[in-house]
Amino acid sequence: MASEEGVIKIKRNKQVILRDNVSGFPKESDMQVVNSGTIKLKLPEGCEGVLVKNFYLSCDPYMRRRMTKYDPGASYIDSFNPGSPISGYGVGKVLESGDPKFKEGDLVWGITGWEEYSLITGTATQSLFKIHNTHDVPLSYYTGILGMPGMTAYAGFYEVCSPKKGETVFVSAASGAVGQLVGQFAKLSGCYVVGSAGTKQKVDLLKNKFGFDEAFNYKDEPDLDAALKRYFPEGIDIYFDNVGGKMLDAVLLNMKMNGRIAACGMISQYNLEQPEGVHNLMSLIMKQVHLKGFLVFSYYHLYGKFLETVLPAIKEGKITYVEDVAEGLESAPAALIGLFAGRNVGKQVVVVSRE
Amino acid sequence: MASEEGVIKIKRNKQVILRDNVSGFPKESDMQVVNSGTIKLKLPEGCEGVLVKNFYLSCDPYMRRRMTKYDPGASYIDSFNPGSPISGYGVGKVLESGDPKFKEGDLVWGITGWEEYSLITGTATQSLFKIHNTHDVPLSYYTGILGMPGMTAYAGFYEVCSPKKGETVFVSAASGAVGQLVGQFAKLSGCYVVGSAGTKQKVDLLKNKFGFDEAFNYKDEPDLDAALKRYFPEGIDIYFDNVGGKMLDAVLLNMKMNGRIAACGMISQYNLEQPEGVHNLMSLIMKQVHLKGFLVFSYYHLYGKFLETVLPAIKEGKITYVEDVAEGLESAPAALIGLFAGRNVGKQVVVVSRE
Numbered sequence: 225m226a227s228e229e230g231v232i233k234i235k236r237n238k239q240v241i242l243r244d245n246v247s248g249f250p251k252e253s254d255m256q257v258v259n260s261g262t263i264k265l266k267l268p269e270g271c272e273g274v275l276v277k278n279f280y281l282s283c284d285p286y287m288r289r290r291m292t293k294y295d296p297g298a299s300y301i302d303s304f305n306p307g308s309p310i311s312g313y314g315v316g317k318v319l320e321s322g323d324p325k326f327k328e329g330d331l332v333w334g335i336t337g338w339e340e341y342s343l344i345t346g347t348a349t350q351s352l353f354k355i356h357n358t359h360d361v362p363l364s365y366y367t368g369i370l371g372m373p374g375m376t377a378y379a380g381f382y383e384v385c386s387p388k389k390g391e392t393v394f395v396s397a398a399s400g401a402v403g404q405l406v407g408q409f410a411k412l413s414g415c416y417v418v419g420s421a422g423t424k425q426k427v428d429l430l431k432n433k434f435g436f437d438e439a440f441n442y443k444d445e446p447d448l449d450a451a452l453k454r455y456f457p458e459g460i461d462i463y464f465d466n467v468g469g470k471m472l473d474a475v476l477l478n479m480k481m482n483g484r485i486a487a488c489g490m491i492s493q494y495n496l497e498q499p500e501g502v503h504n505l506m507s508l509i510m511k512q513v514h515l516k517g518f519l520v521f522s523y524y525h526l527y528g529k530f531l532e533t534v535l536p537a538i539k540e541g542k543i544t545y546v547e548d549v550a551e552g553l554e555s556a557p558a559a560l561i562g563l564f565a566g567r568n569v570g571k572q573v574v575v576v577s578r579e
Numbered sequence: 580m581a582s583e584e585g586v587i588k589i590k591r592n593k594q595v596i597l598r599d600n601v602s603g604f605p606k607e608s609d610m611q612v613v614n615s616g617t618i619k620l621k622l623p624e625g626c627e628g629v630l631v632k633n634f635y636l637s638c639d640p641y642m643r644r645r646m647t648k649y650d651p652g653a654s655y656i657d658s659f660n661p662g663s664p665i666s667g668y669g670v671g672k673v674l675e676s677g678d679p680k681f682k683e684g685d686l687v688w689g690i691t692g693w694e695e696y697s698l699i700t701g702t703a704t705q706s707l708f709k710i711h712n713t714h715d716v717p718l719s720y721y722t723g724i725l726g727m728p729g730m731t732a733y734a735g736f737y738e739v740c741s742p743k744k745g746e747t748v749f750v751s752a753a754s755g756a757v758g759q760l761v762g763q764f765a766k767l768s769g770c771y772v773v774g775s776a777g778t779k780q781k782v783d784l785l786k787n788k789f790g791f792d793e794a795f796n797y798k799d800e801p802d803l804d805a806a807l808k809r810y811f812p813e814g815i816d817i818y819f820d821n822v823g824g825k826m827l828d829a830v831l832l833n834m835k836m837n838g839r840i841a842a843c844g845m846i847s848q849y850n851l852e853q854p855e856g857v858h859n860l861m862s863l864i865m866k867q868v869h870l871k872g873f874l875v876f877s878y879y880h881l882y883g884k885f886l887e888t889v890l891p892a893i894k895e896g897k898i899t900y901v902e903d904v905a906e907g908l909e910s911a912p913a914a915l916i917g918l919f920a921g922r923n924v925g926k927q928v929v930v931v932s933r934e
Binding site for chain 2: 300468472487488489490493498499500501502503504505506507508509510511512513514515516517518519522
C-alpha cells in the first residue's frame with residue numbers, strides 16, 4: 225500500500241466554499257475561495273466514480289435556491305452544505321474513471337464541484353454527459369447553450385409551450401443563458417418574439433444580435449401592463465417566464481385565449497424573504513391559459529435530439545450565443561452574485577482552467 | 580296583420596332586473612323583481628329564435644362576473660345590462676320555434692332570461708340543448724348535474740386533470756354543483772378525495788352523502804397548509820380549484836411532483852375590489868405542476884359522451900346529487916346572493932314554474 229500510494233500525485237485543489245446558508249440577497253462574502261485544499265489524483269480503491277479536472281463552471285439562477293437551508297424534501301434540490309465546496313454545472317476532463325461509461329481523457333459536462341479537481345461519485349455520475357463534439361464550438365458552450373440552460377430552453381419552448389408559426393412570444397430575462405436561446409428558437413419557429421431585460425446594453429443585444437423583433441428595459445417601464453400592451457396589442461400566446469413576480473402578474477393580463485406560460489424560473493423572487501403575491505390568476509381561467517412549471521431534469525432523454533438541432537444551427541450561424549466569462553476560481557463568487565444583480569451580459573461562465 | 584295580431588296572447592312576464600352594475604359584495608337590492616313586463620306569446624315575423632317558457636333557473640358563481648361592468652373584450656363573457664333581465668342557464672319548454680333544431684313542446688336547457696318567458700335569439704340559440712331524457716331524472720337536474728356545472732366537473736376532472744387510479748384529489752367548494760360531482764368522479768376513478776366546504780352541514784354531506792374520503796370546514800382551520808398536510812401527508816396529485824386565493828396558495832405548498840391543478844373558478848375573489856396575491860407559485864416549478872385554467876364552453880363537444888356516463892350512473896344510484904331549491908322568481912335575488920355567502924347547500928336552483 226505504501227509504495228502504491230507513493231506514486232499518487234497530491235495536488236493543491238483550490239475551492240469555492242459556502243461559508244453559511246443564506247437568506248435574502250447573497251453576498252460575495254457568503255463564499256470563500258480557499259487555497260488550502262488538496263486532492264489525491266487517484267480514484268479510491270473500488271470507486272465507481274469519476275475524477276475530473278474542471279475547466280469551466282456555470283453560474284445559474286437555480287443555484288440561489290441551494291444557498292438557502294431547506295428541510296430535507298422541502299425543495300426539488302438539496303441545499304449546499306456550509307463548509308463544503310459549492311457545486312453546479314461544469315465542463316471538465318476525465319483523469320480517471322471507475323465508471324465504464326467514461327475513460328481517461330473524455331471531456332464531460334454535468335454537475336461538478338467549484339474547485340480545480342472533483343471526485344464525482346454516486347448518482348452525480350448519472351448526470352454526467354460525454355462531450356462528443358470537441359471541435360467547431362467552444363467547450364465552454366457545454367455550460368450553457370449545449371448544456372443544461374440550452375436543454376432548458378429547448379424543452380421549455382418546444383415541449384412545454386408547443387409553439388405554432390405566427391404566434392406571439394414573450395421572454396423575460398431574455399439575454400440570459402436560457403432566454404437568448406428561447407428567443408432564437410421562437411424566430412426559427414416563425415413566431416413574433418419580444419424580450420425584456422434590465423439594461424440598455426442587453427436590450428440592444430436582444431434586438432441586434434439575437435434577432436428579437438422587439439425588446440425593452442423593464443426598469444424603464446413604470447407600468448409593465450402598458451409596456452406589454454404596446455408590444456402585444458393582440459395579446460401573448462406564449463410566455464417563457466424566467467422572473468415571476470410583477471412581470472408574471474402583468475403578463476397574465478395580456479395573455480391570449482389558450483395561451484401557454486412555461487414557468488422556468490422566478491429570479492425576481494429568489495432573494496426575497498417572502499415571495500410577492502401574484503394577483504391576476506383569474507386570467508388563467510378567463511383565457512384558458514396553461515401555466516406549466518417544469519424542470520429540465522425531466523427532459524434529458526431529449527438531449528440527443530436537442531444536440532442534433534442546435535449544433536448544426538450554431539455551426540451554420542443560425543443561432544448565436546453570448547457568454548460573459550469570468551477568469552479564475554477567485555472571480556467565481558463575484559460572478560455568481562452578479563447574476564442575481566443582473567450584472568452579467570449573456571451566459572455567466574467561470575474559467576477554472578483552459579486545458 | 581291586425582287580425583293575425585288579434586290571436587296573439589299577451590302575457591304578464593315577471594322579470595328579475597339588474598338595477599345597476601355591482602362592485603364589491605352584491606346585495607339583493609342590486610336586483611329587482613318586476614311584475615310590469617309583458618310578452619307576446621308569438622315569435623316575431625321571420626324570427627329564427629325560440630320562444631321558451633322557463634321552468635328552472637340556475638344560480639352559478641360565474642354570474643358574479645357579469646354583474647360588474649367590464650370594457651368590451653376585457654372579459655370572456657359580457658356584463659349584464661342594467662335595467663334588463665339577468666340571464667343565465669335554465670331549463671324550459673319551447674312554445675314556438677323559428678329554429679329548425681327545435682319544435683313546440685321540446686324541453687331545452689341553455690342560456691335564458693330570469694323571467695317567466697324568454698325569446699332566445701341569435702347566437703344564444705346555439706347554446707340551447709334539447710333534453711331527450713325526460714323521465715327518471717328531475718328536469719331541474721339540467722341546470723346542474725346534467726347541464727353546465729356537470730359538464731364543467733366532467734371536462735375539468737377528466738380532460739384537464741387526467742386522473743389516474745390511486746391518485747390523491749382535493750376539491751374546494753366541494754358541496755357546490757361542480758364540486759360534489761368532481762368528488763364522486765374521483766371516487767369512481769379510484770382516487771382518494773378530500774373536500775373543503777364552509778359549514779359543518781356541508782362537510783357532513785361530503786362525507787356521508789357524496790362519499791368523499793375526508794372533508795373539512797375551511798373556516799375552522801386557522802392554518803390551511805397544516806390542514807392539507809393532515810389530510811394529504813404525501814401531497815396532492817390533483818387540485819380542482821373552485822375558490823382561488825388563500826386556499827390555492829396553501830395547496831401550492833402541498834402539491835406532489837407532476838401534479839395538476841384545474842382552475843375552474845375563484846369564488847373567494849369575485850367580490851373583492853382587488854384580488855388577493857398568491858405567493859407560492861414557485862412550487863409550480865419545483866414540483867412541475869400544471870395549473871390549467873379552463874372554460875366549459877370549450878368542451879361542449881363532449882356533452883353526448885358526458886350524458887352517456889352520468890345519466891346511467893344517476894339512475895343506478897352510483898352518483899348522487901343535492902339541490903337547494905328556491906321557489907319562485909321572487910326568491911331569485913336572495914338565492915343568487917346566498918351563493919356568494921355560501922348559504923346554499925348543494926346546487927342552487929330557482930323554480931319559476933313546474934310545468
